[in-house]
Amino acid sequence: MTETGIRPPYAGSRYPRLAQIPAFTECIARDWDTVPVFPDLVAGTAEAAAAHRDRLSAALPGRTVVASAGTAPVRNDDSNYGFRADSSFVWLTGCQSEDAVLVMTPRAGGHDAVLYIPAPFRPGDDGFFSNAAHGELWVGPSAGLPEWADALGIAVQPLSALSARESELRGAFASRAAASLAARVGAEVSDELERTLSNLRMVKDDWEVGQLRDAVDASVAGFAAVAREVPRAIAEGLGERWLQGTFDRHARTFGNGPGYSTIVGSGGHAPILHWVRCDGPIVPHAALLLDMGVEARSLYTADVTRTIPASGTFSTAQREVHDLVERAHRAGLALIRPGVEYLDFHFAAMEVIAQGLHDWGLLPVSVDEALSPQGQHHRRYLACGIGHHLGLDVHDCSQSHYEDYMGADLVPGVVMTVEPGLYFHQHDLTLPPELRGIGVRLEDDVLVTARGSEVLSAALPIDAAGVEAWTLDKLETPNR
Ligand code: GLY
Ligand code: MN
Numbered sequence: 001m002t003e004t005g006i007r008p009p010y011a012g013s014r015y016p017r018l019a020q021i022p023a024f025t026e027c028i029a030r031d032w033d034t035v036p037v038f039p040d041l042v043a044g045t046a047e048a049a050a051a052h053r054d055r056l057s058a059a060l061p062g063r064t065v066v067a068s069a070g071t072a073p074v075r076n077d078d079s080n081y082g083f084r085a086d087s088s089f090v091w092l093t094g095c096q097s098e099d100a101v102l103v104m105t106p107r108a109g110g111h112d113a114v115l116y117i118p119a120p121f122r123p124g125d126d127g128f129f130s131n132a133a134h135g136e137l138w139v140g141p142s143a144g145l146p147e148w149a150d151a152l153g154i155a156v157q158p159l160s161a162l163s164a165r166e167s168e169l170r171g172a173f174a175s176r177a178a179a180s181l182a183a184r185v186g187a188e189v190s191d192e193l194e195r196t197l198s199n200l201r202m203v204k205d206d207w208e209v210g211q212l213r214d215a216v217d218a219s220v221a222g223f224a225a226v227a228r229e230v231p232r233a234i235a236e237g238l239g240e241r242w243l244q245g246t247f248d249r250h251a252r253t254f255g256n257g258p259g260y261s262t263i264v265g266s267g268g269h270a271p272i273l274h275w276v277r278c279d280g281p282i283v284p285h286a287a288l289l290l291d292m293g294v295e296a297r298s299l300y301t302a303d304v305t306r307t308i309p310a311s312g313t314f315s316t317a318q319r320e321v322h323d324l325v326e327r328a329h330r331a332g333l334a335l336i337r338p339g340v341e342y343l344d345f346h347f348a349a350m351e352v353i354a355q356g357l358h359d360w361g362l363l364p365v366s367v368d369e370a371l372s373p374q375g376q377h378h379r380r381y382l383a384c385g386i387g388h389h390l391g392l393d394v395h396d397c398s399q400s401h402y403e404d405y406m407g408a409d410l411v412p413g414v415v416m417t418v419e420p421g422l423y424f425h426q427h428d429l430t431l432p433p434e435l436r437g438i439g440v441r442l443e444d445d446v447l448v449t450a451r452g453s454e455v456l457s458a459a460l461p462i463d464a465a466g467v468e469a470w471t472l473d474k475l476e477t478p479n480r
């Protein structure tokens with residue numbers, strides 16, 4: 001068949017849409033078999049989410065709450081970024097469906113929860129072909145609403161049914177991810193809701209700790225996969241891009257994907273805190289900073305950093321910097337236990353850093369003056385935070401107030417990172433030449449236990465000799 005005949009009438013306008021051609025829409029609507037699809041959830045997801053809803057219900061009695069999974073942002077034209085559901089929404093529902101909305105309405109003794117999910121357009125539905133977001137011709141056979149209700153143990157309605165309830169949502173507390181819905185219905189994007197969710201998410205239950213363990217274990221394996229590619233990245237000039245791609249592929253294969261933008265910084269790039277460009281070479285005798293975390297399919301993420309010698313052996317200067325960071329790291333780790341104030345690990349690690357920099361003649365003032373709130377000269381070489389809560393977000397619980405986070409006592413179930421470092425930039429004129437271009441960070445993920453703490457990422461060594469031995473082993477056994 002030729003289409004030549006349709007060209008002249010449409011010149012100067014868009015090509016006709018197939019959805020506007022009745023013969024086509026009638027044809028594509030029929031003769032499809034039914035494909036049963038069930039939500040693919042990590043075991044335990046529904047039970048954990050139900051318990052989380054109960055905790056939110058108890059924290060906000062009498063309040064109507066609206067939370068949304070959100071919508072993928074536009075990348076260009078009609079292409080969007082890959083969708084990743086809002087963390088608080090996932091914490092409350094276990095559902096990762098784009099555009100889904102949770103409504104919790106108060107009743108005596110708690111809340112009623114309804115999850116609104118965009119219903120897939122099946123063969124015969126108008127949207128089967130014409131809706132590229134939810135038409136099954138485009139996105140494949142998808143779980144239906146009864147399957148979601150079964151899997152999550154929650155009442156599920158089509159998203160289209162929410163419009164009938166919009167007047168009830170006036171004045172409701174809405175999460176930030178539900179901002180556009182809130183604007184439409186007169187709900188309030190509520191700092192109190194965000195803060196409450198942030199505080200509630202701070203103590204992980206056993207299932208969440210299990211998810212974080214899985215994410216960390218997958219990340220540790222990812223570090224090995226990356227280190228095994230270092231010789232090839234050097235020999236073939238593939239550079240930081242290859243190692244970034246290696247980790248991201250590993251994360252996608254064994255989890256949902258990287259939990260944040262992977263950092264691969266070789267040599268002079270290692271001191272650059274957010275080196276996510278990853279477009280440089282792997283410098284053969286330089287230190288290589290790897291900050292990489294697998295996000296599990298439940299969306300809980302690891303956040304781990306090691307700095308390895310690309311050659312397998314640190315130079316003297318690299319080793320001395322690594323040793324100082326290790327001492328600070330150990331000082332910080334020693335203060336992670338119940339009853340200790342969150343920030344204490346930070347001050348302990350900073351003391352070690354300031355003293356070490358002083359001993360190297362790099363502080364223009366005394367250690368005490370540097371450590372005083374009005375000093376902070378040592379922070380020139382460590383200008384970032386050195387830890388944070390970890391969970392569904394890499395910087396979890398960020399909406400909590402000081403007294404609930406920085407100034408709060410640690411309790412069992414908290415998971416946090418400890419990540420001191422030293423960042424000696426290539427163009428920092430305060431430094432002797434041998435230190436310029438060295439960046440070292442050690443980052444572990446730590447669970448506060450009943451009596452102390454457990455380093456979840458302890459399978460990766462933190463001492464320079466251990467890091468060298470670990471690295472040499474990987475350099476000698478490349479990936480197949
Ligand atoms: N990778 C982000 C962080 O360490 O906080
Ligand atoms: Mn971190």
Ligand code: MN
Binds near residue numbers: 291303304443
């Ligand atoms: Mn990190």
